[in-house]
Amino acid sequence: MTQRSQLEEASPASISVGEIRIPDLFRDLPDAVIIADSEQRITWVNIAFEKLFGFSREELVGQSAEQIYENPADYEKQRLGNFKTAKPEIDHNYEMRYKRKNGSGFLTHTTGGPIRDKNGAVLGLFAIIKDISKTRAVEDLLHNLYHISSSQEMEHTAKIQAILKLGCEHFQTESGLISWVRDDTYTILYSYSDLVDVPRGTSFPLGDTYCSEMLRGDGPLACHNAKNSPFATHPCYDMFLLETYIGIPLFVDGELFGTLNFTSADERHPFENGDKEMIKMFAAWIGQQLSFEKATNQLPTPSPAQD
Structure with missing residues (x-):
């Protein structure tokens, strides 16, 4: 046989x-x-x-x-x-x-x-x-975050830019933004994008941003297809047609400072719970960098004239 x-x-x-x-x-x-x-x-x-x-x-x-x-x-x-x-x-x-x-x-x-x-x-x-692809990707991401944050050769702005770039790669988005929120004004402090440079100090009414919706909650907010979501009627969608968004409140020294968010004009596959946990980690690393800048008087918060 x-x-x-x-x-x-x-x-x-x-x-x-x-x-x-x-x-x-x-x-x-x-x-x-x-x-x-x-x-x-x-x-x-x-x-x-x-x-x-x-x-x-x-x-x-x-x-x-x-x-x-x-x-x-x-x-x-x-x-x-x-x-x-x-x-x-x-x-x-x-x-x-x-x-x-x-x-x-x-x-x-x-x-x-x-x-x-x-x-x-x-x-x-x-x-x-x-x-194990997701597990390995998270391990590699944590290694890269640690390498950036502990680098003695990179200055702080470069570190934040590198972390935003990592976030865009991980969340498959085009842009990453760090904002300072005061009252009803949303002001961009740091940005990373392959498409367009957003100048530091650019301000918007907070209500015109997806972050306004996120800040009403108590944690991360994610949307992968805005046109088929409640975001479809949001002013931010009317102005920028952003299909993908994931954002989180940003705390510095225990106080609400602003927001961290990653966005794209293209929709993507749905976010998972692990993505929301991961953006918490990004926010913690960035909050640590901003805390250091604050302690050394390097944190570039805009002056009232820029509001």
């Missing part, structure tokens, strides 16, 4: 651990699970795999696993190396970049190994795949 027919005979539906069939064991796991034959032709995936990769099971079964690898060289390495030899000393826990049906790549922690018959022959392969 060939290896291929052995796997078909001992298909995932009939391979058992005790009285539990493998699909029953893996079906409801929160992490993606894939089972393939020894030539890496896909024979079964669980629901979490379908959700993570964007493929239906029907689109995958019988197809080569090559289509889920971001880098074809990684597929060849797995096909000809790690799983083909299936040596016991191989570490079957590793990081791997895969790609979704839409072509977007992502980083994972993968645990994989061979499926053997009673004689030790390799019938197929399995892998449990956990998306």
